[in-house]
Amino acid sequence: MASRKKTKRRKKAKGKAAKAAAFKPFSLTQFKKSTCTHGWDHTEYSDNHDCHKFIEATIEAFERTKSISDIFDAAEKAALEHKYPEIWKDPSKLEWIASALVSIGVEAYCCEDEDFLCVSSAAFSEWIHQYIAHDHHKSMPSVYSARLHELLYADERRIIGYLKKRIPCSCLNSSYNMVKHLPKKGICGSLGCSRPERKVELSEMWSCEACRREHYCSEECQAADWSRHRGECKVWSEWKANCGSSQPS
């Protein structure tokens, strides 16, 4: 549970999660023994199953990574398809891994005070869900990169809200109660933004009207990003037109 003191420290450390890096090794073995594993059933596969090795390799990759923007590369390298081909082919194993990563994110947040591991795990879990939707179920036309980007640079309100929604226990309730009144914020989708990590209130952001999937801090940033966004915008807009309201939020 987050104490008031801890919240103050977090406020001071605001923004650090996005930068970086050194945290003490997270022990998966220790976590499996804790009283609450936040909805993740680690006994579904035996401890020496590749699924557990996949998660360990991913956590190690996060720990070696120096920058939040490199964590997908690092995690993918650690758990590349040729190492675990049968896992990547099996949506149920991937779901189980994604659930583990959400729980690790929760544990990192409320028990270990490890913001970097928390956002890395949450974002990689989201990426796995998108991979399942896109590659296995064909229910998404592409990876929703703006959402991944938002999660990687998420503020406390967003990251706690994201994780809380995905766990059955009440471990994040008190933390959520402390941040839920804060305004929802996003970060600019333009790669050329002069203040790329600045959080902006959603109500003040410029959204791409065609796809509603990308948000910017200014009209200038939106215009500057169009050459990059154009391709994915077309994919999402066409998909939106075809799928109507059946798309996931």
Ligand SMILES: [Zn+2]
């Ligand atoms: Zn819990």
Ligand SMILES: [Zn+2]
């Ligand atoms: Zn911008």
Ligand SMILES: [Zn+2]
């Ligand atoms: Zn668009």
